[in-house]
Amino acid sequence: MSKTEMPSIRFYGFDNDWEQRKLGGMASLITKGTTPFDKSNTGVVNFVKIESIDESSGNITITQKISLDEHNGYLHRSQLKENDILFSIAGTLGRVTSVKSSILPANTNQALAIIRLKDGCLDYVKTYLKGKAVADFIKKNPTIGAQPNLSLEQVANLEIAIPSEDEQKIIGAFFQQLDNLIALHQRKFEKLTNVKKSMLEKMFPQNGSSYPEIRFKGFTDPWEQRKLEDYLTVSTEKNTGNIYGRSDVLSVSGDYGIVNQIEFQGRSFAGASVLNYGVVQTGDVVYTKSPLNSNPYGIIKTNKGKPGIVSTLYAVYHPKENTFSNFIQVYFEQHSRMNNYMHPLVNKGAKNDMKVSAENALKGPVCFPSRVEQESISAFFSVLDHLITLHQRELEKLQSIKKALLEKMFV
Numbered sequence: 138m139s140k141t142e143m144p145s146i147r148f149y150g151f152d153n154d155w156e157q158r159k160l161g162g163m164a165s166l167i168t169k170g171t172t173p174f175d176k177s178n179t180g181v182v183n184f185v186k187i188e189s190i191d192e193s194s195g196n197i198t199i200t201q202k203i204s205l206d207e208h209n210g211y212l213h214r215s216q217l218k219e220n221d222i223l224f225s226i227a228g229t230l231g232r233v234t235s236v237k238s239s240i241l242p243a244n245t246n247q248a249l250a251i252i253r254l255k256d257g258c259l260d261y262v263k264t265y266l267k268g269k270a271v272a273d274f275i276k277k278n279p280t281i282g283a284q285p286n287l288s289l290e291q292v293a294n295l296e297i298a299i300p301s302e303d304e305q306k307i308i309g310a311f312f313q314q315l316d317n318l319i320a321l322h323q324r325k326f327e328k329l330t331n332v333k334k335s336m337l338e339k340m341f342p343q344n345g346s347s348y349p350e351i352r353f354k355g356f357t358d359p360w361e362q363r364k365l366e367d368y369l370t371v372s373t374e375k376n377t378g379n380i381y382g383r384s385d386v387l388s389v390s391g392d393y394g395i396v397n398q399i400e401f402q403g404r405s406f407a408g409a410s411v412l413n414y415g416v417v418q419t420g421d422v423v424y425t426k427s428p429l430n431s432n433p434y435g436i437i438k439t440n441k442g443k444p445g446i447v448s449t450l451y452a453v454y455h456p457k458e459n460t461f462s463n464f465i466q467v468y469f470e471q472h473s474r475m476n477n478y479m480h481p482l483v484n485k486g487a488k489n490d491m492k493v494s495a496e497n498a499l500k501g502p503v504c505f506p507s508r509v510e511q512e513s514i515s516a517f518f519s520v521l522d523h524l525i526t527l528h529q530r531e532l533e534k535l536q537s538i539k540k541a542l543l544e545k546m547f548v
Contacts, residue, residue: 146545148311151304155548161293163262166253169226169289170215170245173203180204183243185217187225187232193536194320195234195263199243208244215251217243220259222252224266226287233266235259250292258302260309265297268543298548308546312539319535326528333521337471340514342504353513360506365478366499369454369465374416376446383407387417387445389425391432394466395440407448414446415453420462424452424498431472434479439466452495464511467518468503478503 143155161167173184184201191198208216217223217236225232227248236243245251254262274287274295299305339350347359383405386398395417399405407414417423417440426435427450439462447453456462469475478501484492505511 144546144548146542148304148307151300151307153301153304155298155300157296158299159293160252160262160295160297163254163257163297163299164252164293165255166251167289167293168214168251169247169249170212170251171247173207173212173244173246175204175207178202180207181242182208183240185223185240185243185245185249187227187229187248190223190225190232190234191320192232193323194316196320197234197237197240199240203244205242208242212244215244215246217241217245217251218253220254222254222259222263222266224250224252224292226250226289226292228285230285230287231267231272233263235263250287250289252292257297257299258305258309260313261305262297262309264309264312264543265547266295268547312542315535315539315542319532319539322528322532322535326525326532329521329525329528333518333525334471336518336521337467337474340517341468341471341474347504353510353517356506356510356513358507360504362502362504364499365501365503366496368457368460368503368505369422369499370457371495371499372415372417372421372453372455374418374453376411376414376416379412381411381414381416381444381446383411385445386411386414387423387440387447389423389436389438389447389451391429391436394438395423395442397442397445411446414448415451416444417447417453418444418455420456422454422456422462422465423447424454424495426450426452426493432475434476434483436475437465437469439463452498454495454499459508460505461508461511461515463515463519464505467515468505470518 178201180202182203182205183199184203185197185199186201189197189199189201203212217240219236219238219241221236223234223236223245225248252262274291300308336351340352342349342360347362349360384397384399386405386407387395388398388401388406389395390401393401398407419440419442421440422437423440424435424437428434429436441463456465469478479493479498482493482497482501506514
């Protein structure tokens with residue numbers, strides 16, 4: 138063991154030196170499993186893989202089972218025990234969790250190292266492995282990045298800075314509480330996202346029906362089957378007077394809607410002149426013809442912010458009197474609804490661009506309610522989006538705090 142430098146942030150009352158130790162000297166066992174022969178997934182023993190471990194919370198979700206015969210036979214060496222540390226050593230390096238009694242009996246494969254500690258605080262060692270250990274090792278061994286695998290010998294040689302046992306316990310407990318808080322916001326975020334996904338289906342008519350499954354009280358009229366051109370009209374307003382400049386150029390994001398390009402992306406991608414750019418007023422609807430992963434035919438969003446301009450690659454529309462423009466965005470937020478609407482109207486070019494005019498993009502059929510009901514539905518999704526954004530930001534903030542503390546509270 139050798140002494141090492143001190144972290145820049147420590148809990149009050151601790152000033153003892155930290156020691157540098159190798160993980161192998163702190164463990165009674167470092168091993169790994171193998172791939173089971175039987176792929177029937179009909180056994181009673183839980184089988185843990187890298188993808189079973191949530192990267193953020195470390196929670197284990199079981200998706201595969203193996204037989205008791207395999208568990209007690211050729212997979213005997215990788216039988217898991219309570220408080221074993223599982224540490225990913227192939228593909229995705231450094232994913233870490235510990236085994237709880239609730240998942241036993243359990244086993245694992247060769248992509249996860251099993252680390253059974255004989256000394257050291259479990260939560261502290263887990264936290265160290267999540268942050269410093271792998272990052273420092275990869276810095277010292279740059280070839281790891283090209284071929285992401287760690288041998289058991291390399292795992293045993295991972296160096297860990299160790300404070301006193303009391304300080305380990307406090308640091309470990311602190312990061313465990315932080316992880317619990319992150320997991321709480323992650324669960325809330327995922328739950329709200331799933332609620333939205335469900336409501337985007339149930340609050341809109343399906344399979345040619347004129348009535349949605351879920352509806353606000355007081356609305357009973359059938360939704361109308363019409364063309365989108367009955368609700369939107371093509372905007373021909375251009376920036377010919379140079380009223381708007383490069384700082385007013387807007388982009389359309391699948392996740393964030395219509396955003397200011399400089400504020401969102403840090404720079405403007407506009408050409409030298411923006412005179413021929415289309416003007417987008419607040420409440421206008423924009424169709425971007427650029428394919429995205431889930432939307433090969435582009436996306437439709439409503440401008441809820443300040444007026445601005447977009448390049449000629451975008452189609453801009455004004456809402457008619459019977460249309461609450463925010464509803465247009467909500468309607469097309471479900472990927473399948475957007476794709477099914479655009480697919481018959483679009484011809485893809487050789488460069489994967491959308492061969493459809495602004496006028497023809499309105500020729501497809503839609504099923505809309507009255508404007509009053511459009512407003513109620515839009516208000517509901519606006520509140521839901523606000524809650525999702527709230528938890529997403531809190532999650533990102535906590536993750537940033539954790540990242541900073543992993544740097545400052547360890548050496």
